[in-house]
Amino acid sequence: MPSPTTIAFIGGGNMAGALIGGLRRSGQAVEHILVIEPWAEQRERLAQQHGVTALPAADASLARAALVVWAVKPQSFAEAAAACAAQVGGALQLSVMAGIRSETIAAATGSQRVVRAMPNTPALIGQGIAGLYARPQVSDDERAHVEALLAPTGQTLWVDREDDLDSVTALSGSGPAYVFLFIESMMEAARRMGLSDAQGRALALRTFAGATELAMRSEDPPAVLRERVTSKGGTTFAALESMRADGVGEAIVRAVLAAQTRAAELGRGG
Ligand SMILES: NC(=O)C1=CN([C@@H]2O[C@H](COP(=O)(O)OP(=O)(O)OC[C@H]3O[C@@H](n4cnc5c(N)ncnc54)[C@H](OP(=O)(O)O)[C@@H]3O)[C@@H](O)[C@H]2O)C=CC1
Ligand SMILES: O=C(O)[C@@H]1CCC=N1
Incomplete structure (x- = not known):
């Protein structure tokens, strides 16, 4: 037994x-x-x-x-x-x-x-x-x-x-890698603006942790929380417009769907 x-x-x-x-x-x-x-x-x-x-x-x-x-x-x-x-x-x-x-x-x-x-x-x-x-x-x-x-x-x-x-795999299984890539990019931007690596790391990580915690505690959806950061004609607006022009949001959706497709392929022995 x-x-x-x-x-x-x-x-x-x-x-x-x-x-x-x-x-x-x-x-x-x-x-x-x-x-x-x-x-x-x-x-x-x-x-x-x-x-x-x-x-x-x-x-x-x-x-x-x-x-x-x-x-x-x-x-x-x-x-x-x-x-x-x-x-x-x-x-x-x-x-x-x-x-x-x-x-x-x-x-x-x-x-x-x-x-x-x-x-x-x-x-x-x-x-x-x-x-x-x-x-x-x-x-x-x-x-x-x-x-x-x-x-x-x-x-x-x-x-x-x-x-x-397969969808869970694409979203949360692989998801930490998407978040780490975003953090890496923010740290690269910090470097290019002349901040130290330690400063860039602290600012990027705390921003991620704080924004995530705020989204979890808030009854408002992420889109509303985003709008509250975005002053008319301000800095966030400039950043989001740049992301929109580069298709960042849609690119993230496509990436997650690519992971879902790959999970299904692995299931078929691919
Ligand atoms: N990493 C992640 O974030 C996540 C991974 N997963 C899943 O977890 C699984 C493992 O991933 P992960 O831990 O990252 O992979 P790893 O490569 O770290 O671990 C797999 C281990 O299995 C060993 N192994 C290979 N062949 C055999 C065998 N015949 N018998 C016993 N052990 C063997 C490998 O050894 P060797 O290197 O010598 O081949 C390796 O050490 C995957 O199926 C993945 O889809 C799920 C969710 C998240
Ligand atoms: O990349 C992979 O295939 C595994 C499954 C989810 C996270 N890592």
């Missing part, structure tokens, strides 16, 4: 590290965390950061896991699953992989009990948001188990249609 608390991670990279960090913060014992990770450097990092021992390849100990977390790149899933299939069929499967459909995971693992999650890297500091989708064979208790597992990493949001996870 598998231990109800043993969790196995297949792939021990960035996202697995973020989830393991959350588990450790919520008191999960290291002895009940297994990781399969072929890259020695990554195994060492997991040992140093979280005290977790990782194996270079799947072995019989995997059969102890009641929950298997798939955290390899979508392109590595087929190979990784082939090496683990004999041990994982009795477990609840939790995938954080972009694109790969639950049906594919069920076929490769022999378990119909599949939950897909799409977290994001702010999970590392407990400020993430993860979209969740469960196959009908997943029980309410198992859904609650997954929610509890992800709780230390931030918020969760269930979707009823699996395809919606």
